[in-house]
Amino acid sequence: MKQKLRPIMFVGTGSDVGKSIINAGFCRIFKQDGYSPAPFKAQNMSLNSFAGIDGLELGRAQAVQAEACGIEPLSEMNPILLKPTSNQNAQVVLNGKPMGNQSAKEYFLGTDRDALFAEAMKAYKKLAGQYNPMVIEGAGSISEINLREKDIVNMRVALAVNAAVILIADIDRGGVFGSVYGTLELLPPEERALVNGILINKFRGDIDLFTEGRKMLEQLTGVSVVGVVPYFRDIHIDDEDSVVLDHKSGKTRDGLVNVAVVLLRHMSNFTDFNVLERVPEINLFYTANPDEIEKADVVILPGSKNTIADLEILRKSGLAKAILNSQQKGNAVYGICGGYQMMGREIHDPQHVEGEIDFMPGLGLLPVVTTLTGEKRTVQSEFTFRNETGLCNGYEIHMGQTELLDGSPLASLSDGSTDGCFLNGKTWGTYLHGIFDNLPVIQAILKSCGKEIRLQEFNLQEYKNGQYDKLADHIRKSCDLEYIYGVISNGE
Template sequence: MFAGTASDVGKSVITAGFCRILKQDGYSPAPFKAQNMSLNSYATPDGLEIGRAQAVQAEAAGVPCHTDMNPVLLKPTNDQSAQLVLHGKPAGNQSAWEYFMQDDKHLLFEEVKGAFNRLSARYNPIVMEGAGSISELNLRHRDITNMRIALHAGAAVYLIADIDRGGIFGSVYGTIALLPPEEKALIKGIIINKFRGDIRLFDDGRKQLESLTGVPVTGVLPYYQDIHIEEEDSLGLSIRHKKLSTGKVNIAVVLLRHMSNFTDFNVLEKDERVNIFYTDNPADIAAADIIILPGSKHTIADLVAIKNNGTARAITEAHKRNKVVIGICGGYQMMGTQVADPYGVEGETASIPGLGILPVTTVLTKEKVTQQRSFHYRNGEKLCEGYEIHMGDTVSEHPSPLNHLHNGMPDGYFLSGKCWGTYLHGILDNDVVINDLLTQCGKVMAVKDFDYRRFKDQQYDKLAAHIREHLDIKAVYKTLEL
């Protein structure tokens, strides 16, 4: 298990790196995170839903993703509540109080243990990821993600700390000191992550940490910027704002409060033809060549918000000026004439007018669609790949599908080359779609072929090499043997 002194210290990425290392060394690893909280999810091959981070880790391990790798997924709907996804299926909305206080999560922990047991019967070793900090005293007896499941698994636990944040000695020493003896015994090493500068400068610090804690420092990982692994959370999207470029296609992704599946834009961020930024500023949207309305976990609330802050008006005005405007999933729903919620899926608002850009209407449904999809974009010959995760049916009196799924079903609405909507996440991972999209804005752009799958595979190998260089891998294997 890779556990942390806090959130966002690098657990997900290091877990993915070890999944690739173990695969390279001839083992059959699989990732496991008992409980994940994220709006960034993925559809499994059997049509269920897990956290995107575990799908990435499974990809690094070279195995199909499965709900046993992430049996509990929490998708926040607002500051106080979240949708509970259990074994890949929605199990209702719960407030934070209900989720953490009811039953001390005894029943959920039984489900988590069952998922781990099934997974460990199929793969070896299991590479576990913790959540947040492992020393939250008030939550320990309700913990299903960190040391409680580590004890059940008999896991060798490596504690990760982010030195870039500062306070490394207090966070590491305090975390270990607060653990009871049976949990402390599981800690086999400390990993210092995101070190900037000459690692030799931390030699004394390494010795002092080992002396203070009685736990060896397994390694110090330097900060890097040349390895690209999909991120688990959308932290920092709002600061990814670049100045408008005259030599590139400027793409504004509308920054929604409940934005989901922001990994839809990973390929665009790596395209040198593109200058992509995330914004809810009407002036930024007006200046962009392409505007993308992304997915949302709370379509109606986000639609109200962009109407109130002027973003919606900027989008509709851009459309009238013949700018490229597209929508994905919740963004597609917003582009229609109406979004109705007769079953109270998202709250008390029964219906709200959309942006009126596309002649479609949406009814939010109780059942969630979670499917991996193959499709043909705009009747093209190339078979593309994507996935659906949504609760809603979108229809039009005059259907005009953007895509045709491999099973023959239509998807989305095509108004013109400059305006369309789709339910398919990952649609922009396909070079045929990106090349077509960029040509629509009127700028002369060279056609580019980009194999995203191959690119990701190369990044996992780079990450594995980075970890091998700076961590004592032999010590990790020795711990596992013991």
């Protein structure tokens, strides 16, 4: 039996410093080294979520980390998930189930933080009894002193479980010395004592040029720099935050099948398109430009956390007209989840699940009517796509029921039910997230655009495992694993 390791926790000097990816890399390293790791993040704010095998919801980042560990994603890995519905409001998901919408003020000032923390620690202890080591992720910056009393995800967790804390800083954004030094100086002594290492992430160029900088950081802080991880572009791990979409905007390109994903304000689950991005014949880009939408061969309306609000924005911005024009020109238009609801004739919200608007006419592209409900469906599904024989995989996370008035279902689920609406090869919608990860669906998209290309059989799970192994190797070469194992080998 492997030695019981102390939990390790990756925290940041700020948001988007790479905590989720580094965490996933260490999850794979511990698995490779014969341990049985599991990820944990007490509270996550993200529109990118996943349905576990138990039908409970968790943040996509923790689902990815669980995959790197080689285990099934569980809601305990992310017991509190905040899914923004507007600039000031979010749906609160507790232990995998929605408990209602709250404003930021209500959540941070009105909720019982001790009770929420107790729920988070209950989930942690359940996992810690089964897995070794626990690989914990913090959120944002650990030195937001105005939020310290409300903290249930950063150093309060580290103190509760005596975690070995590694502070991650993003050198690519600049100011790494000030961010690291300032972060540590703002921590109270008992929290700073838990910081066992500093990890510099996203380094570009010759790492030897940072040798002196490394020494300076250690002299300034008294904390060892345990690694300098180079920036990479050739390792593909699902991203957590929609901030990455800023780098994926683009336009149509000659000679390729151009797929435009409509950039919605409340867009969710943008990882639905990661596999399409890697098909050589496809140029996939995100856009809110009506001209580019009309020029694209395929337009995809993605998921949304606020379908009615996003549909209203589409109309006011001219994007709705561009989508309709594209379809009338003979281009393909597909919708997923909220995008599927928008493509229908009507959306009703009698319970005011999304806001004060009771009714909104849809785009009228599909003969369906949706009624939003307070009950959320979260389930993993096996299905067959249209008349194909191969079994496909996806998952559902949505609030609402959609009635098919005409046409035919898009998919037949393994439980005997059906999903979606198929009008023709160029116009359909579905509730199935992950549908574009399946080869028969990709083939159908290319065929609808006149591309009779026989794609090679693609095993998505093998591909992902290869990427996790590449990430682990990248981190191993960049970090002092002997030191890190040293600080977590004392047990809990």
